[in-house]
Amino acid sequence: MSEEYVIETNQLTKYFGDKVVVNSVSLKVKKGKIVGFLGRNGAGKSTFIRMLMGFLKPSYGTSKVLGCNSLDLTPEIRERIGYMIENHPLYPKMSIKQLRGFSRESYSKWKDDMFAEMMAYFELDEKKKIMELSRGQRAQVSLALALSPDPDVLVLDDPTLGIDPVINREFIDAMVQLIQSQKRTIFFSSHSISSVDRIADEVIVLENGVLRAHAELAFFKDKIKKIQMKVKQWGTEEIAIPGVLKQFKIDDIVTLTIANFTEEILNSLKEKYQAVDIEVIDINLEDAFIDFTAGNKQKMILGLK
Amino acid sequence: MKTYLIKKEFKSIWKWGIIATAIHFIGFMIGQSLGSKHSLIEIPYLMLTGELAEVTSPMFGYKSAFYFWLISILTAVVLPIVQMNPEIQNKTITFLLHRPISKSDAINSKIVSGLVILVLSIGLQLGFVILVCSIPGNYAAPFEFDMTFSWLLCIYFSCCMYLAVLFCFLQEGKFKKWVTLFSLPTIYWLFLLVLLHFSIWILIIFLLATFSVWYLAIRYSFEERDFS
Numbered sequence: 001m002s003e004e005y006v007i008e009t010n011q012l013t014k015y016f017g018d019k020v021v022v023n024s025v026s027l028k029v030k031k032g033k034i035v036g037f038l039g040r041n042g043a044g045k046s047t048f049i050r051m052l053m054g055f056l057k058p059s060y061g062t063s064k065v066l067g068c069n070s071l072d073l074t075p076e077i078r079e080r081i082g083y084m085i086e087n088h089p090l091y092p093k094m095s096i097k098q099l100r101g102f103s104r105e106s107y108s109k110w111k112d113d114m115f116a117e118m119m120a121y122f123e124l125d126e127k128k129k130i131m132e133l134s135r136g137q138r139a140q141v142s143l144a145l146a147l148s149p150d151p152d153v154l155v156l157d158d159p160t161l162g163i164d165p166v167i168n169r170e171f172i173d174a175m176v177q178l179i180q181s182q183k184r185t186i187f188f189s190s191h192s193i194s195s196v197d198r199i200a201d202e203v204i205v206l207e208n209g210v211l212r213a214h215a216e217l218a219f220f221k222d223k224i225k226k227i228q229m230k231v232k233q234w235g236t237e238e239i240a241i242p243g244v245l246k247q248f249k250i251d252d253i254v255t256l257t258i259a260n261f262t263e264e265i266l267n268s269l270k271e272k273y274q275a276v277d278i279e280v281i282d283i284n285l286e287d288a289f290i291d292f293t294a295g296n297k298q299k300m301i302l303g304l305k
Numbered sequence: 306m307k308t309y310l311i312k313k314e315f316k317s318i319w320k321w322g323i324i325a326t327a328i329h330f331i332g333f334m335i336g337q338s339l340g341s342k343h344s345l346i347e348i349p350y351l352m353l354t355g356e357l358a359e360v361t362s363p364m365f366g367y368k369s370a371f372y373f374w375l376i377s378i379l380t381a382v383v384l385p386i387v388q389m390n391p392e393i394q395n396k397t398i399t400f401l402l403h404r405p406i407s408k409s410d411a412i413n414s415k416i417v418s419g420l421v422i423l424v425l426s427i428g429l430q431l432g433f434v435i436l437v438c439s440i441p442g443n444y445a446a447p448f449e450f451d452m453t454f455s456w457l458l459c460i461y462f463s464c465c466m467y468l469a470v471l472f473c474f475l476q477e478g479k480f481k482k483w484v485t486l487f488s489l490p491t492i493y494w495l496f497l498l499v500l501l502h503f504s505i506w507i508l509i510i511f512l513l514a515t516f517s518v519w520y521l522a523i524r525y526s527f528e529e530r531d532f533s
Contacts, residue, residue: 047533055399055532075405083403089396093317105309106404 005183006031006153007052011061014047014209021047023209024061029187029202036196036217037189040293045189046086048206049157052187053083055084066153079107082151086158088142092131096124096141107149118144121174136167143175156188160195168192172199197285207293217285224288225261227252245291253270257283257291288298306413307406314388314418323385325380325426332376333430365374375462377427378494384419385471398532404496410498412527416471420464427463431456458509468519469493474528 009030014022022044024236029035039045050056052063054070063070066076091097096119104110119126122140130138139159146154156272159175160168172195190196196203203220206215213220224245231254243265246257254275258265261280283291310483392398400413431453438452473485 028519035337050399050533053399053403057531075407078403079405081403085396085399085403087396089400091317091397091400102313105307106406108405152488208417 004031005029005064006033007063007065007187009048009052009061009063012048012051012058012063013060014044014051014056015059021209022051022058022206025206025209025211026061027204027211027214028145029185031185032183033201034199035188035202035204036200037187037204037206038193038196038289038293039189041191042208043206043293044209045206046157049086049155049187049189049301053081053155058125065155079109079149080152082146082149082154084142084146084154084159086140088135088138090138090141090145092183093129094249095127095129096133099130099141099145100126103145103148109150111148111150112151115144115148118147120172122170136163136171139163139167139171140174143171152184154184154186156186156190158189158191160190160192168195175199193289199282201286205289205292212292219269221282221285221288223261224257224259224283224292226281226287227256227258227261227269227278227282228281229256229269229273229278232276239292241265241272257287259292260269277284306417307410310406310410310414311418314414317417318384318388318422321382321384322422322426325376325384325422329373329376329380329430332373333434336373352499373427373430373459374462377423377459378466379422380426381463381466382470384423384468384472386418388415389471389474393532396532402532409524412524416468416523419467419471423461423463423467427456427460431460438462448500458505461509461512461516465516465519466494468516468523472519472523472526475523475530477530 007027007030009028010026011021011024013020013024014028025048037045037049047056051058052065052070054073057071065073066077066080068074073081094102100112100115103115104112118140122137122144124133124137130141133141139161143156143159144154155220160171172192178197186199188196188200200217203213203215204211215223222224230252231249232252240246241256241258243259243261244256245259248255254273266278266280269278359453392401402408435453469489473489476485
């Protein structure tokens with residue numbers, strides 16, 4: 001069984017009634033990569049992850065984790081996958097200690113010391129019941145429960161959802177610290193783009209269930225640029241250049257956000273619109289993501305592997 | 306089957322087991338007090354001292370059993386719901402199923418713990434009655450095992466009912482789930498009542514067959530359904 005690719009999907013599709021939630025998504029994630037899975041609310045990220053984990057049957061297509069079909073994940077394979085579920089559902093009446101005991105009995109490679117260290121790091125009292133914990137603390141317990149079985153792959157479904165910025169930062173720091181030393185593959189969906197920017201090697205963007213981008217993070221950021229220029233020949237029409245995500249004009253200054261940025265695009269702007277004083281501006285991941293998913297909706301596919 | 310899973314299931318429903326046992330006991334006392342000159346509260350004491358001689362026979366008979374059947378059916382309906390509903394609503398079922406266990410391990414542990422609690426909540430009373438009646442000189446009529454027949458049938462039927470309700474509850478979609486939950490066990494129950502008019506043996510064979518069918522249907526539903 002080849003495990004070069006830890007996660008593989010082939011035309012993975014899910015319909016809820018007539019509505020397509022995940023639309024023919026094919027992707028491969030290599031071993032050891034940290035992949036940020038981005039998308040707006042309702043983009044289909046959680047549905048995709050649930051199909052990946054074998055909790056939802058796809059309407060069409062297949063998915064594999066560690067070479068095993070998601071619908072047939074054996075207990076042995078599940079033992080190698082750490083999964084942090086969206087909203088951190090844990091048994092509310094159990095204490096952290098009871099949950100720890102329950103998990104220790106479930107996993108053969110359970111690292112009790114690691115769990116204890118994480119509880120100490122997060123300053124959590126193990127006698128506390130889950131129902132007494134805040135959302136952020138529940139996320140911390142969930143992370144500890146996902147990491148302590150020493151998994152090869154970590155699938156995190158919006159681990160920082162609803163957590164305040166301070167806890168979020170602490171949480172990401174802990175994750176980085178605990179993950180960096182290992183050669184784990186991490187696939188995590190998030191609304192926190194700064195988190196993705198800090199730790200991801202690759203980024204995947206899903207929009208309305210469609211895969212819009214799968215690229216190295218640096219490549220993704222490099223390919224989305226903001227261009228500011230003065231134009232002499234431009235009426236009210238939109239700039240007709242492939243890859244324009246967003247454009248606006250104040251007086252004769254036009255600002256564009258462009259995907260798949262190349263020198264040819266610059267030349268074309270100069271020729272067609274007689275643009276002068278062209279300034280190419282680097283933008284951060286957050287701006288790139290927002291413009292990419294909320295721009296002019298030109299269906300640009302970026303860096304698909 | 307994993308012991309820790311069964312332990313976890315017992316921990317989540319033992320309180321319901323105690324409530325069910327208490328209600329069964331009250332039902333049993335109501336059954337005993339009917340047609341007796343004694344008050345409800347005197348029944349347990351009179352039974353222990355053997356002074357409840359006039360109700361020796363009905364103790365195992367249909368008069369007591371009626372309340373038992375009624376309460377047992379209610380218990381068999383409630384128990385699978387309290388076992389499955391919080392798991393599905395709170396999505397802890399995903400947390401449970403993402404352990405290195407098979408889906409059959411997960412559902413079997415629920416079934417085993419549910420059935421044990423159900424059988425105990427009915428059987429404890431039966432055990433008590435057998436104990437009281439077996440004490441020599443306590444009652445005029447000697448205890449014979451055949452006398453427990455209606456009770457054993459009640460236990461067995463409740464177990465089938467439990468599985469029927471669990472099966473219905475595992476159906477996907479709110480409408481489908483609740484419609485099957487209200488219709489299927491009722492039809493099943495009414496069908497049993499009709500069978501009861503023919504022969505008790507037909508009923509027993511039917512129950513034996515349906516127990517296996519319900520169990521397999523639950524396994525299939527649980528393994529095939531989506532948990533989202």
